[in-house]
Amino acid sequence: MRKVLTACELCAWSCGMEVDLKAGRIEDVSGMDDHPLNRGKLCPKGASVRDYVYSEDRILHPLRKEGDEWREISWEEAFSTLIEKLQETGDNYSPKSLATIIGMPILLGGSSTVSFIRRFMDVYGSPNCFSPESICYRHQIIGQTLTLGKFCVPDVSKADCIVVWGHNPHNSKPPLAWQIDKAKGRGVRIIVIDPRRTRVADMADIHLQVEPGTDTALALGLMKAIVENELFDEEFVEEYCTGFPELKEHLEKQSMENIENLTRVDRTDIRKSAELFANSDGSCIVQGVNSLDQHATGVQNSRAIAILHALTGNIDSEGGFVRSSRFHTNYLRKENLLDEIPIGIEQHPLFYQVWNTHFGEGQSMYLYDALLGETPYPIETLIVSGSNPLITWPNSQKLAKGLKNVDFIAVMDLFMTETAEAADLVLPAASFMEREELCDYYSVIFGIPYVMLRKKVIESRGDSMSDVKFWLELAKGMSGDFDKHFPWKNPRDILKHVLKPSDHTLSELLDEHPEGIMFGDVQYGEHEKYQGFKTPSGKIELYSETLENQGHDPLPTFKEPKESIRSEKAEKFPLILTTGSRLLPFTHSQMRNIPKLKKLYKAKHSTQQCFAEINPVTAGKFDIKNGEEVKITTQRGEIKATAKVTEDIIERVVNIPHGWNKGNVNILTDNEPADPITGAPDLKSELCRISKARNF
Ligand SMILES: Nc1nc2c(c(=O)[nH]1)N[C@H]1C(S)=C(S)[C@@H](COP(=O)(O)OP(=O)(O)OC[C@H]3O[C@@H](n4cnc5c(=O)[nH]c(N)nc54)[C@H](O)[C@@H]3O)O[C@H]1N2
Ligand SMILES: Nc1nc2c(c(=O)[nH]1)N[C@H]1C(S)=C(S)[C@@H](COP(=O)(O)OP(=O)(O)OC[C@H]3O[C@@H](n4cnc5c(=O)[nH]c(N)nc54)[C@H](O)[C@@H]3O)O[C@H]1N2
Ligand code: SF4
Ligand SMILES: [Mo]
Secondary structure (H helix, E strand, C coil): CEEEEEECCCCCCCCEEEEEEECCEEEEEEECCCCCCCCCCCCHHHHCHHHHHCCCCCCCCCEEEECCEEEECCHHHHHHHHHHHHHHHHHHCCHHHEEEEECHHHHHHCHHHHHHHHHHHHHHCCCCEECHHHCCCHHHHHHHHHHHCCCCEECHHHCCEEEEECCCHHHHCHHHHHHHHHHHHCCCEEEEECCECCHHHHCCCEEECCCCCCHHHHHHHHHHHHHHCCCCCHHHHHHHEECHHHHHHHHHCCCHHHHHHHHCCCHHHHHHHHHHHHHCCCEEEEECCCCCCCCCCHHHHHHHHHHHHHHCCCECCCCCEECECCCCCCCCCCHHHCCCCCCCCCCCHHHHEECCEECCCCCHHHHHHHHCCCCCCCCCEEEEECCCHHHHCCCHHHHHHHHHHCCEEEEEECCCCHHHHCCCEEEEECCHHHCCEEECCHHHHHCCCEEEEECCCCCCCCCCECHHHHHHHHHHHCCCCHHHHCCCCCHHHHHHHHHCCCCCCHHHHHHHCCCCEECCCECCCHHHHCCCCCCCCCCEECCCHHHHHCCCCCCCCCCCCCCCCCCHHHHCCCEEEEECCCCCCCCCCCCCCCHHHHHHHHHHHCCCCCEEEECHHHHHHCCCCCCCEEEEECCCCEEEEEEEECCCECCCEEEECCCCCCCCHHHCCCCCECCCCCCCECCCCEEEEEEEHHHC
16 A cells, blocks of 8 residues: 555646555545645545546547548557647748647646647747637636736635635535635635525625626725725725726716616615625635626626725735745746737737737637638647536537637547547547646635645546646657747746746655645735835726726726626526536536435435426516426537426526536537627627427
8 A cells, every 4th residue: 555645637726635546546535634725625626636537438549530430549550640630730820820729627627738838839830729728717807907917816714704705615626615614614704796696605795696797886885885985995995996986986986776676685784794795804815716707797796796896995904815935847838939919819909818828829710710711810730638618618619610620630538529529539638637737826816825746646547648748748759949939848847947947846745745735824914015016007907007008997897798687588598597617526517427426416416317406486477396307408409408496596587507428508608708808708698489299
């Protein structure tokens, strides 16, 4: 028996994990006791890691499509096929007609994997890198950067009041849920803003059941109550914020009656919430990871949240909005080689870069037309790594058409996903237990200045290969400048290079501190130390001239969703559809092949398939009974799901999780950009109708 300390990667958070090995096989797993994130706990996905790693469904060899059949091939043949294709694409078309799509496991798995893949693209000469960030999280980072000049996180463990806004951490961020449970034990006050009654809503002092798509109006209501009742921190605002007079005037113009009508939230509850937030000793807002992004006002929602912290002086302070020290590593990108911008950036430059903060990828919602051979230019070759866009990206039918039109597609994955089925070449990826990488983003996401090495716990199954090794081998086979920019022999050399600017070595993380290292502090009082904020004005920009200069609202302003319940369209589609609420046993389209997790899902939701949650009053109007099959229709298409009739959701709203093959909610959603600033589509407040599935 041998014990290895590593980090889970079955969702985005990387909980510490202890693995018991016997004769090189995983025997058992448990939460790592001393890990600062999960302190000994694992969620049911983490606890099922053995079933995942040893699943019989794993792809263990490269596969080439011949007609309708898959032929097992060697890595040698896989590389030569791909290299020939890449050479041909570059010679016959243009390097930029190669695009990559990476998914959540690559984005958050090991932070240097992303930049390594991007480096390959930079050297090849294509700016066209895409990921789910077009619909997730990035808009939050951009909204905060535009306001505070930095990205902060809520200091939950020290707060006296927390607002959980569009977030259900007990399903989607268990380590945070455990932290909130603990905080509740010491008497923290909780406000939840969600159209659904979730577990954290049950624990809350105030639950504001907002209508999806109207969060900006609610935020303005909270700001208005804070400013007009003089609950704001005058000294902080005076010294550190710019644009307060403009904001005040803007708030004077908002009517509480209108806000009440839009949000369906009572003004006394708004006022009570504002008082609790402003008067507590350390208040912070825990924002959903994407639920406030996927709106016409996605960036403005995050600006509004930053502004609420600023008005109440809860910036860089205990229990407020904070940042912790960053772990310094070598960045692997080479973007200075390129003067081209990716697809979708001409329309949304702030999605690519805010001042000198470079985010560097395309807006995926514009990739569809390029895949279809239309605007701005055709994509000939596509490599997908660790993503299943045919299920996870909006408007699945349009994307499927686009993929059919692409000349050559390679997909690297552990399983034969719907997207892999659409490929010409499928490459077997090693699981996170079969490779080594750096987990250094705990500080960015959780404010925990901690770094840990994800260990190679077992040998790779079959011919599976780690993503970094694959891209390194591919680079070695390419001609041109690749030699110069990829001097490393193996992934370990890359890791050593990445670690160089930090004060830590690979052997330290591997042998001396396999449990990880706490390398810094939470930066309380950061703005005092650096004399202000890293915005053009040096202050917190309540009013944003950067946005104004690009033709956007300089102050958070409510805008109707692209498909509004208050428009004519509602005659045909009278209900609001919100999508993508997380299910604890599954990560996006993954894990539905794991019996234990399927069972857990069935026990909780009384169905084996996708459900649609609706309120009993709404169900009654459409003669729908709990547990029966229903048809949900939008302008894009229709799907079937099991009706879940529950008081836990407000009237006239339908909630459907994503990730299902049968009952894929993204058949219903639209990829059209809704947020003019960054191009996020609206996946949380589109319009639909619902009926019995009889005639489906
Ligand atoms: N188990 C599991 N965990 C995951 C994932 C997974 O697939 N499975 N995915 C990971 C990833 S990549 C991400 S981005 C995060 C997502 O994390 P989040 O975006 O935080 O998603 P949820 O935690 O499901 O919370 C979303 C909540 O928002 C509510 N909501 C819906 N529409 C609106 C609205 O318009 N306004 C407001 N105020 N609330 C609304 C829903 O009712 C739901 O309770 O989860 C991560 N964790
Ligand atoms: N309607 C709607 N759609 C949504 C959302 C929503 O809220 N509503 N949320 C969106 C969000 S926030 C996100 S982040 C996206 C997620 O979108 P994706 O990232 O496409 O989601 P997954 O289904 O988790 O796909 C990841 C794939 O990577 C594979 N994989 C796992 N580990 C590895 C690895 O180490 N290497 C490789 N090569 N492959 C690996 C898995 O088997 C799986 O097939 O979904 C989005 N889709
Ligand atoms: S929350 Fe669960 S799946 Fe996610 S990292 Fe932790 S144990 Fe793994
Ligand atoms: Mo996400």
